[in-house]
Amino acid sequence: MEKNIRVRFAPSPTGHLHIGGARTALFNYLFARKYSGTFILRIEDTDELRSTQESVKWIFESMAWLGLNWDEGAMPDGSQKGDFGPYVQSVREANGIYREYAKKLVDEGKAYYCYCTAEELDEMRKKAALEKRPPKYDGRCRHLTDEQRSRFEKEGRKPVIRFRMPDEGITSWKDLIHKELSFENKLLYDFIMIKASGYPTYNFACVIDDYLMKISHVIRGDDHISNTPLQINLYKAFGWQMPEFAHLSMILGPDGSRLSKRHGATSVQEYRKEGFLPETIKNYLALLGWSTQDSQQIFEKGELEDKFSLEGCQKNPATFDPVKLKWMNGEYLRKLDKKTMLEFAMPYLRESGLDLSYPRVPLEDLVYLEYEKYKVLSEIPALLSFFFKENVDFDSQAVESVFSKPSASKVLSGIADVYSSIDNFKESEIEAATRKFAKDNGLKNGEVFHPVRVAVSGKAQGPTLFKMIEYLGKDCAVKRIRAAFELAAAKK
RNA sequence: GGCCUGUUCGUCUAGCGGCCCAGGACGCCGCCCUCUCAAGGCGGAGAUCACGGGUUCGAAUCCCGUACAGGCCGCCA
Numbered sequence: 001m002e003k004n005i006r007v008r009f010a011p012s013p014t015g016h017l018h019i020g021g022a023r024t025a026l027f028n029y030l031f032a033r034k035y036s037g038t039f040i041l042r043i044e045d046t047d048e049l050r051s052t053q054e055s056v057k058w059i060f061e062s063m064a065w066l067g068l069n070w071d072e073g074a075m076p077d078g079s080q081k082g083d084f085g086p087y088v089q090s091v092r093e094a095n096g097i098y099r100e101y102a103k104k105l106v107d108e109g110k111a112y113y114c115y116c117t118a119e120e121l122d123e124m125r126k127k128a129a130l131e132k133r134p135p136k137y138d139g140r141c142r143h144l145t146d147e148q149r150s151r152f153e154k155e156g157r158k159p160v161i162r163f164r165m166p167d168e169g170i171t172s173w174k175d176l177i178h179k180e181l182s183f184e185n186k187l188l189y190d191f192i193m194i195k196a197s198g199y200p201t202y203n204f205a206c207v208i209d210d211y212l213m214k215i216s217h218v219i220r221g222d223d224h225i226s227n228t229p230l231q232i233n234l235y236k237a238f239g240w241q242m243p244e245f246a247h248l249s250m251i252l253g254p255d256g257s258r259l260s261k262r263h264g265a266t267s268v269q270e271y272r273k274e275g276f277l278p279e280t281i282k283n284y285l286a287l288l289g290w291s292t293q294d295s296q297q298i299f300e301k302g303e304l305e306d307k308f309s310l311e312g313c314q315k316n317p318a319t320f321d322p323v324k325l326k327w328m329n330g331e332y333l334r335k336l337d338k339k340t341m342l343e344f345a346m347p348y349l350r351e352s353g354l355d356l357s358y359p360r361v362p363l364e365d366l367v368y369l370e371y372e373k374y375k376v377l378s379e380i381p382a383l384l385s386f387f388f389k390e391n392v393d394f395d396s397q398a399v400e401s402v403f404s405k406p407s408a409s410k411v412l413s414g415i416a417d418v419y420s421s422i423d424n425f426k427e428s429e430i431e432a433a434t435r436k437f438a439k440d441n442g443l444k445n446g447e448v449f450h451p452v453r454v455a456v457s458g459k460a461q462g463p464t465l466f467k468m469i470e471y472l473g474k475d476c477a478v479k480r481i482r483a484a485f486e487l488a489a490a491k492k
Numbered sequence: 493g494g495c496c497u498g499u500u501c502g503u504c505u506a507g508c509g510g511c512c513c514a515g516g517a518c519g520c521c522g523c524c525c526u527c528u529c530a531a532g533g534c535g536g537a538g539a540u541c542a543c544g545g546g547u548u549c550g551a552a553u554c555c556c557g558u559a560c561a562g563g564c565c566g567c568c569a
Contacts, residue, residue, distance in 0.1 A: 012569050047568055118567065125566090132493045135565060160567055178497070187495055187565090195567040202569045226496060226564040249498080249562095256561070287504065287517090295506050295516045314505080316498050317562065324504070324518040334531075372531040434527090449527040461529035 005037025006216045009063075009070070010206070012044045013055035016267035017062035019320070020221065020251045020259060023285040027248060028219050029068045030286070030308035037216070041073030042209060043088040046199050051090070062268035066278045072213075084213040089205050098200040101208050101238070102161050102193050110237045111193060113159040114141035115152040136189045137162070158196040163204075163234060165190050171229040176217070176246035176310045183229040191230050203227055207234045215243050219310075222247035246310050249289045250317040259320050271325075275348060275377025280329040288318040298331055326375040333375070338368045345380045352381035354388040361471045369463045369471065386457045387471065392480055394487070398460035403488040407443060408451045412485035414441065415452055416478050425474040431466040455484030 009025040011017065017025075032039035041063070045051035060076040063069075072082030080086045092098065105111035116124075116137075125135040142164065144152075152159070165188045172182030193204035200208070210218060225247050235242040253263035265271055271281055279301075286304050287297070290313050299307070336344065342364040349356060349363070359366055366387050367380065374380060386392055402408065418437050422429050438448040453465055456477055462468060469477045 010569090014569080044569065050568075114567095116567095121567085129493075134494045136494090158567095181496080183496075189565080192567055197567075199567085201567070206569085221563095222497070223563055224569090227569090229496095247497090252562080254503090258562075284504095289504090291505055291516095293506065295504090297504095297517050318505090319503060321503050321518070327518055330531090370530080373529070431527090445527065453528065459528090463529090465527050 004214075004216060005032060005035040006040065006214050007032050007037060007219055008040040008042050008073075008210070008213065008215055009068075010042040010044045010209075010220075011059050012047060012050075012202075013052060013059060014047060014050040015055055016058050016269050019266050019268060019271070019285070022062065022066065022068075022268050022281070023251065023288060024219070024221055024248060025063065025068050026066070026282060026285050027290070027308075027313075029070075030304055031217065031219060031310065032071075033305040034308050038071045039069075040082065040084075040213060040215070041070040041087065042213070043074050043090075044202065044205065045088060045090045046093070046202065046205050048197060048199060058269065062272075065272055066268065066282060087213075089200070089209065092205075092209070093199055097212070098194065098205060098208055099198065102200075102204070105163070105193070105237055106161060108237075109164070111161050111163050112142055113144065113149065114162045114190075114192070115144070115149070115157045115159050116141060117157070134187070136187075137191075139190055142190070160192045160196050161194040162190040163193050163230075163237070165230075165233060171232050173228065173232060173242070173245055175225075176244055177249075177313045178222070178225070178247055178315055181225065181228070183226075185229075185233070188229055188233070193234075203230050204234070207231045210243055211235070211238070211240050217244045217246060219246045219248065222249055246313070249314055251288055252317050252319045254319060254321075256319070263320070264322070273378070275344075275379070276325070276329050277332045277344070277377075280325070280332045283332075284325050284328050288320065289314045298328070330375045333377075334372055336371070338364045341371060342367050344377055348377050348380050352385075354381055354385060356388065358388045358390075359471070360473050366471060369467065383462075386459070386462075392456070392458035392483070394454070394458040395460065398454045398458070399487065402450050402454045402460065403484070405447070405451070407447050409485055409488040410441075411443065411448050411451050412455055412481050412488055415448065416481040416485065419469075419474065419481065420478045422474065425470060427466045427470045430469050434466070451484070451488070452481065455481045 007028040009021075009028045011021050011025075029039050031037070043056055043059075045056070056074075057076070064076075070081075072084065073080070073087040074085075075081050080088075086092055086095070102111060106113070121137070124138065128135040141162070149159075166185045169185045170182050171185055171188070172180060175181045191203055192201050194200055209215075228245055228247075232242055251259045253259045255263075259266060265274065268281065272278075282304065283299055286299070286308070290308070292307055292312060296307075333341070333344075345367045346363075349367075356363065366384055370380075370383055373383065415434065415437055418433050419425075419430065422433055434448060434452070435445065437443075438445050449465055450460070452469075453462060454460060456469060456472055472480070
């Protein structure tokens with residue numbers, strides 16, 4: 001691979017960072033890291049209507065959370081990092097960069113002013129559709145005389161600048177993922193470079209900036225494939241060397257259409273809130289459309305950066321699978337140590353409204369108790385809630401199936417006495433005493449364990465029993481078992 | 493309507509002419525472990541490689557059609 005790899009992620013700030021955008025960012029990031037290149041963040045806010053400052057903030061936040069740190073570009077504090085800035089297109093526009101280059105093409109006869117109104121264009125498209133022709137701009141303003149122009153100007157019309165597309169020939173390039181791709185020029189159209197507002201369009205700004213920022217590889221979604229021949233003709237008109245192109249496949253929802261809001265969570269922020277770890281998101285996203293030869297699933301820190309390659313990228317679209325995402329998050333959660341897990345769990349615990357001062361054991365011990373069960377952080381409070389309050393919320397089904405057994409009330413009254421006489425209230429002591437109780441009374445272990453579990457936690461499923469009882473503490477456990485005894489006795 | 497792209501288990505994928513009547517992972521099913529649920533271990537079902545033609549001694553892999561799917565055709569990006 002040649003030196004000076006420079007790639008960029010260029011989102012338009014019109015909402016939260018979408019999971020598809022995050023993947024594009026990730027692939028660019030990984031590519032840059034793999035080849036010791038430069039990863040650049042450029043804000044493409046040329047849509048004056050939809051771009052917002054707030055969206056820019058969201059993009060920064062999501063990128064930072066994912067750990068996709070950029071070497072150059074717009075920074076959260078408003079500064080510009082790097083020698084090829086500014087990295088915000090609206091600022092570049094204000095600096096006159098796009099107008100300057102557009103004028104150059106106009107002067108050379110490679111672009112022209114067009115006075116057609118949006119309504120006229122609309123009309124043309126409708127007509128074309130009716131006649132089953134491609135809705136392509138017919139080039140009617142290509143050869144306007146000075147007289148015609150001044151008449152339009154007098155009418156108060158603001159012109160756009162259109163690129164004069166070659167009528168003949170073929171535009172092709174060797175895509176790093178799709179191999180050879182080609183388009184006939186006569187099918188292309190005179191696209192707008194500068195809008196009537198003076199703002200550049202995507203296709204124009206993108207080329208100017210990629211050139212000026214010395215981008216070596218353009219890695220983006222393959223919804224841009226048909227924009228590429230337009231852009232290549234721009235490079236040719238300027239006489240610039242074009243970058244390499246790599247078009248990534250799309251991400252689909254479960255129904256096979258492009259992943260969108262109606263498929264549920266689509267922004268990085270939503271996944272963060274649900275309790276996915278950034279490492280999970282990165283790992284999962286990397287696997288959507290990319291793989292190693294041995295189909296490796298889980299990557300240790302730094303491994304993605306080492307192993308990533310464009311050759312391993314898929315040409316066909318990938319369906320997003322939330323189930324596998326959750327599995328993967330479980331894998332990452334299980335790797336966390338006690339302290340880290342508590343740090344991650346804390347926001348969810350706080351938000352749950354549980355009385356965090358209630359338990360007598362350290363929170364990290366409680367959280368870690370069920371560590372191998374978690375799939376997302378947000379489910380932690382519900383799993384542990386019985387540790388945080390005086391009384392037990394009984395699961396009616398558990399009560400029904402366990403307390404209705406004839407031995408239940410006998411077990412509960414007996415075991416409460418046994419527990420209250422244990423001095424060293426630790427897991428091993430509790431377990432030994434419980435097993436002895438079962439044996440002495442001719443009961444199966446399960447006949448004792450199950451009612452006790454429901455009595456202290458209210459649920460039929462939960463953490464390992466004796467550790468749970470130890471963490472609850474002697475007083476609490478005995479009290480709960482006695483209360484449950486009343487309940488079970490009443491059932492009879 | 494035109495152009496472009498794509499098509500291997502339900503899903504993500506390995507595969508780049510013989511090692512493949514197709515391997516891994518998620519999910520599913522069963523067994524084991526076990527105080528429950530998980531986790532873990534073991535095993536299983538699941539793809540005639542979209543379809544039809546070629547090329548070749550030999551094709552999931554190369555070529556051509558067909559079908560289906562997606563993308564683009566905006567003074568959106």
